[in-house]
Amino acid sequence: MHVLSGLCDLKVTGMDDQTRNQIAELLFLALENEITQEQIQTLNSLIKNKPDLIRYAIHYLQINSTLKFSHTVAGMKSADISKIKDSNSLTDIFAQMAEYEKVAPEVEISKEEPKPELIQRVVYPPREKRGLNKFTLFVLLNTAAVILFFVLLNFAPPKAGVKVATLTDSLNAKWADLEGQMANGTPIVTGNKTLLLREGYAELLFDNQTKVTIEGPAEFQILTEDQIKLNYGDLYAIVPREAIGFTIKTPSSQIIDLGTEFGIRADFQGDTALHVMKGKTVLIAGDKSNKVGIEVTGGIAKKVSSHSQTISDISHNDRLFVRQISSTDQLVWRGENAVDLADMIGGGNGFGTGRKGVGIDPASGKLVVQLSMSPRTQTISQYSPVSENPFLDGVFVPLGGDSPQVVTSAGDVFDQCPKTDGLYWVEITNNPITGFQGEPETTQLARLNGIEYGTDMHPAIMMHANTGITFDLEAIRSVIPSSTQIRRFTSSCGLSETLDGTALQKDASAEMWILIDGQPREKVHVDFADKSYAFVTVDINESDRFLTLISCSDWNAGDWTLYGDPVLELELND
């Protein structure tokens, strides 16, 4: 038999060529998972009780392992082998190989080195240092967890058709080619199938508890239990500690999580933007032979250019990605850290879904779309539930004096309620207009400290004396993102600086109270004359149930009191 150029045949005691070749072929079939049961029996019978053959088998298998880590193999370039002719005969193949490579016939073992003309002269890349190639050396400079998951990822071949996640929620989602197949609860399996979310939002919960929210249009594939390929679109991932190593691949990069929250935008040009909200990730760019990897921590954003394969700094945007959705509550949360109570007056969830220009009648608790702005008097102290709005517990006209003023559905009494004349002029509204109907020249948006309220930038709750409203914090907690908690209430409060055209306004004054579960936490006295206003902050504990806002006056005229930018500030849970 002709031999491959430059290699010499070795005669081993007790082993002929045929046996050796047979063992080699059987072992290679086994390595490739192509060996049959009959062949397994043959292999065992060939080597059993034959120490030399057992040793040969071990060496043969080790060489296969070594080839996997060989620097020479890693650096091999593709060669032109177009001259090889088709052949079914092994002898022909070897003959062709010998002819192509111009090798000499078989030689015996010799102590001398092979003659130079028998060795193919080829230029090879410089030999790498033993033990660590350039890429491995690079990753050694990064954190340990990164390297570990590189190593583990390399040895985790993806298997198709394995259920690794569940579609837990979607909102206004339209899927391509999957009409009717993507209901909540649908299992998500690994494989080559590309999922295209044309519009809307989808939330996937992986079996390793990683939560991924995707905003369409987006195209992605689920590769393994902890790898997603995002071809384009926006994706936000919340990865718990036990799922460290979760990886997102895009056309230009790879992001490996180290226990964090991050958002990724892959655009149609193939560029990738990474915004890390919390924790740490590793961002890898570049192709096989020229990878670059950096650690990216919370509050930092980077971009990978698909064209140049370089990583650059970009501005961090913590409102760019949808982090949480709720089809039940119509919630699309981009990380906003405040619940807008003016939005809730309009039936919203606190994140901009409510209507503007509506009000709540403080005497009846009814929703009003056309504000009446006319004087009415309440003579009986009562607390009216707002049945049409789950976040509003109830409303009232504070009378004070001898009448106990109930301020919550749990019966909490505000026993410091000042005595009022029971007169109220306008519904509690998120449209803070001062002035009167039929008098457009005096109708304008309320103003505090020079800031105009009732805009998108500055919402407000107008509470002309005498009115009170209670928010149900428990109900609000049930719809805010699960990763957050209510920390405090903040608001500007005071009398609007705008003129309503009445002479009495100059003497207007009022008291504005903020209660928690019926207990006063803040009291602000405001006068129109000195343009007084205040910024209030009230801390809220987990056990606090009701937040009550009150505006009252003992002489009700021109008391256009408002709560400007009234929000419940949220904080992320630890």
Place this chain on the structure above:
Amino acid sequence: MDPEKHKMFLKLLLEHQPKIYAYILSLVPSYADADDIFQNVSEVIWRRFDQYQPGTKFLSWALRCAHFEILNFRKKRYKSRQVIFDNETFEQMLPVANDEVEKVDDRRDALEDCLKKLGRIGREIIRMRYNQGLRPKQISSHLGYTVANVYKVISRIHDKLLACIERTLRSKGYRNG
């Protein structure tokens, strides 16, 4: 685990990965199964790395973990006839695998030299299989050989490389390769 110990773990794992994998593959001759076992071993070592004492032999510890993972693997697969070596053969291979693992680095150095001596066709086939990751069936499509002949050719290349390695090591004074 503190960051420094993390770094140490990964340095040690990467440094000894060729030997650990070679040990596994020599007793579980299937790439897919060896990959799974190596991953399990990595995870076990990772979880228990707090117990590792710096300065002691990481490789011995890692190979012990690998040994148990291999035994577990055989236990699960034996009844369904999914293991290659029967119990008797496996018992005979164990001590040889243990002896030979220490020589993996020397054999690897020898292999790098022997690969340079491969002809163009042999190198291309090795490149396709171990650099590009093509399976024999795919190599067969590329080269126009039958799949059976691809298996024969590759196993012969292995055999010839092995012979070259043996010769190289002999010339350096090693016994039994």
